[in-house]
Amino acid sequence: MSNNLFQEDTVSVTDRLAAEALIVDVDGYEGPLDVLLTLSRRQKVDLRKISVLDLARQYLVFVEKAKELRLELAADYLVMAAWLAFLKSRLLLPPDPTEEGPSGEELAAHLAFQLERLQAMRDVAARLMACDRLGRDFFARGQGEDVARIKTVRYTATLLDLMQGYARIRTRDDFRPYTMDRKSVFTMEQALERMRGLIGYGASWTNMAAYLPEGWDNDPVRRRSATASTFAASLELVKEGRLEMRQSEIFAPIELRKVDGTR
Amino acid sequence: MMQYPEKTEQSLFEAPPMAEQERMCEAVLFASADPVSVRDLEARLPHGSDIAQALTLLQKRYEGRGVRVIRVGDTWAMRTAPDLGFLMQKETVETRKLSRAAIETLAIVAYHQPATRAEIEEIRGVSVSRGTIDQLLGLEWIRLGRRKMTPGRPVTFVVTPVFLDHFGLETARDLPGLKELRAAGLLENRPPPGEALDEEADDSQPELFEED
């Protein structure tokens, strides 16, 4: 069965114009359910008696046309289209007894229920907004009583204030410019100062790891920082001619020794 | 006018006559632009006053007048009669127009309360945008209710006394069309067939939608 043919043959000119208007207007719709509700109204029957199959077809045509016009449809419109295509096949094909899950009729009934419920909520929303309203149809006392005798200040805050206040504090860090965590950084200046003080005692070859400051060799982050700065400081001292470095092979420990005669 | 025995025992001075209690309630309600709670009236009026009876008499006295005495939840207020709104054009405050999304969200909270965000989205078929809930909370028409006793304990929204006052409703049960919606089964939380088993499990709590 060909969808397009079916549509071309049965849809009247006015309906087709309406369908096009629907597409041009796609921004005005509040999601796929809203489009479905609009489409279903054109069936001009009680929402409980709509043909979900027709509705699925019309919606798929709607999505197709939007594609033709290269309109960007939000993902949820496409998700609905995929679901309706699935529903359509379920409704058209004879039920497969081996298949799990709800039947096409159950799914269609639920969709009809959703549409009816959305329509109902719209109706009561309109009735609600048409109620007599304070400040429009009926009015509170216009003038505050002027009998100021006891003046006490009462502080108030709303739950919204409270939540927004909390959100403000807790998200402040999210937007803070990036700063180094100083606690875990051993700077080269620090390392150099430390090495200058220690190197005088390093007469024999000693593993560089022994020069790492106390408390910096347990935590990997701190150890890495201290190792890097101690290594850089050592290179600096080699350049100054106060220190010798050696490494027997790749990845072997780096060893340090003071240069004879520098003392 | 009956008085509770423990109250008569307590009060050194007799409560004033009912007519006097009535005009005291009248003065307090009149002076306050916001609704006044029964508790507040009790605190202000002389000990032993029968607030409930005074309010009933007062309400009756104002029947058919240009000003009415109305109940809003647990509070009471004086308001002009709605049929005279046309006289008050000058007093009308231009309220910011609510978006369609905000109006529908408000209606869903009012008719389905307590309603979670997921329920609002399920009914409208779209996600609720940032500003919408914010706006309704800001108007103090909705507030947070109890958490749902379902996995994740999602927060819920309910309507407030300010909402009731604004729409001239005594209680949320007086919402227009509520009975019809209930009778038509449109306030039930019907999970989509099949889906309730897997992902949407936490959105389906039909037992919480009991009638009150």
Add this chain to the structure above:
Amino acid sequence: MMQYPEKTEQSLFEAPPMAEQERMCEAVLFASADPVSVRDLEARLPHGSDIAQALTLLQKRYEGRGVRVIRVGDTWAMRTAPDLGFLMQKETVETRKLSRAAIETLAIVAYHQPATRAEIEEIRGVSVSRGTIDQLLGLEWIRLGRRKMTPGRPVTFVVTPVFLDHFGLETARDLPGLKELRAAGLLENRPPPGEALDEEADDSQPELFEED
């Protein structure tokens, strides 16, 4: 209540009945922020109304009530009866918004209770003034909790039932978490790196501060 559906149309031909004119004056006087002049009433009420007579009747009707209709120069107003002024003393309470510092401090106590002063300062990133804590204590929104079992045994703050009552909460646990604030649209939805850690810590609050 009686309805007067045709009143505007009637006015083209003849003024509404005096009882109706009277309740119209009543509604206008009630709702107006300032005393209303006779000329203003004439402009608002249907053509041909006898304002002077309506006001006289209205004034008579309110004689001895809790509210009076009084003449102020050539304007008219409604006022509470002078002998009931004592009931209105509470009307003079001035409401002020809580300062930002106080709201943030209160929020931290609510979300992290029991919270020490050092913890509050750590989270806010600034020191908390004595006045802020005193104010919250004075409002009875926070009170002293148990001392922390940490060095120095610092005092802690917790929120009170008065707080829960004011904010319409059952328990402090009903406050929405960061994730929910974001879901409800109350937060900018900009997930920063490492945010997941933050949010988890949010639910297990006491542990958050155990660093020494």
